[in-house]
Structure formats: structure tokens, C-alpha cells
Amino acid sequence: MCTIADYPSGLKLKFILTKTTSTAFHLNNKETKRQLAVSDRANTLPYNSNPTYLGVKLDRQLTYKQHVEGLCQKILACNNLLRCFAGSSSGASAPTVRTSTLAIFSAAEYVAPIWCRSCHSKKLDFALNDTLRLITGCLRSTPTGLLPILAGIAPPNLRRE
Numbered sequence: 001m002c003t004i005a006d007y008p009s010g011l012k013l014k015f016i017l018t019k020t021t022s023t024a025f026h027l028n029n030k031e032t033k034r035q036l037a038v039s040d041r042a043n044t045l046p047y048n049s050n051p052t053y054l055g056v057k058l059d060r061q062l063t064y065k066q067h068v069e070g071l072c073q074k075i076l077a078c079n080n081l082l083r084c085f086a087g088s089s090s091g092a093s094a095p096t097v098r099t100s101t102l103a104i105f106s107a108a109e110y111v112a113p114i115w116c117r118s119c120h121s122k123k124l125d126f127a128l129n130d131t132l133r134l135i136t137g138c139l140r141s142t143p144t145g146l147l148p149i150l151a152g153i154a155p156p157n158l159r160r161e
Contacts (some may be wrong), residue, residue, distance in 0.1 A: 015040075021048035027061060027070050056111055068123055071108055075127040076106045093143035101135050101153065104128075109159055112119075116160040128156040 019145040022036040022045045035047040036075070050059050050066055058069040063070040082100055085092045108124060115121065125144075133140070 015045070017043055017045070021046050021051050023048055023051050023058070024056075025060060025062060032060065041135040043124055054111065056114060059142070063120060063142045064118040065120045067115055068120040069119060072123055075104055075124070075131065077106075079127070079131055079134060082131065086134055097135050098151070098153075101131055101151070104131055105153065105159060108156070121160070125156050 022038040024031070024036050025033065035043075038045045050057055052058070056064070057070060058064075059066055078100075082097065082104070086097050102132070105128065108128060129144050129147055132151045133142070134136075134152065136142075136145060136147060138148045138150065142150075145155075153159075
């Protein structure tokens with residue numbers, strides 16, 4: 001059991017119980033169920049195996065799987081809205097749809113330097129290619145390498161770099 005009181009008194013740590021959690025990052029599979037018990041004299045911090053830090057969902061091995069899957073769901077929801085605007089007869093103009101697409105791309109690239117090397121980042125490319133298909137009007141049979149060229153937007157993997 002680790003207590004905040006064990007640290008030097010010069011730190012004067014104060015934490016808000018509703019916003020602060022304890023987490024352990026490790027690669028040892030035997031320790032996956034172990035929960036940290038961090039407390040001050042009166043309160044124990046709750047344990048969270050997948051905390052969110054500055055909008056990035058972290059996991060035990062820092063693979064960012066949950067974060068990327070959440071981004072994919074967010075992009076698919078935006079694609080559904082974009083599909084409504086782009087497909088209707090009174091829909092938005094082509095520049096408006098392209099601007100909306102760039103907003104989707106920027107949301108997908110938030111703090112990308114942290115998670116872009118993850119093995120799960122390829123999942124995001126499928127959702128972003130679907131977005132590119134929407135604005136170009138291309139079918140699924142169109143090679144994915146041509147979609148960024150037709151849309152005039154850099155490919156997702158280059159934008160993340």
C-alpha cells in the first residue's frame with residue numbers, strides 16, 4: 001500500500017478524487033489483475049485500467065487499441081452525417097463537403113504522433129478512406145491509392161506523420 005504521505009512533505013500533493021485514478025503500465029501478463037492501492041490518509045484513489053489522458057485512451061501495454069477504435073466509431077458517425085449532406089438533392093456544395101471532410105481528418109489526427117506507430121492505426125485508414133469515397137463519389141472498387149489524389153487531400157498515413 002502506497003500512501004501520498006510517504007512522499008516528501010515539500011511536494012504538498014492535493015488531488016481531486018473524482019478526477020484522479022491510479023493505473024499501472026507493464027508488460028508482465030501475470031500482473032494484469034493487480035490493482036494499485038494508492039491513498040492519502042483518508043481516501044483511496046480508484047483504480048482505472050484504461051484511463052484517458054488529454055483525450056487519449058491509454059491501455060496497459062500502450063497499444064492505443066481502445067483509442068483508435070473510438071476514433072473509428074467517431075469517424076463512422078461523422079460519415080453518416082456527411083452521407084446525408086452529400087447525397088441529398090438540396091445538399092451541401094462540394095467545397096462545403098470537402099471542408100467538412102478536412103474537419104473529420106483533423107479530429108482523427110488529434111495527438112497522432114503519440115499513437116501513429118500503433119499496430120492498430122491501420123484500422124483508422126479504412127474509415128478515412130470511406131470518407132474520401134463520400135466526397136469523391138467513387139465506388140468501393142476504386143483503388144484506395146487513388147482516393148487521396150481524386151479528393152485533393154494527402155493520404156491518411158502521410159498526414160499522421
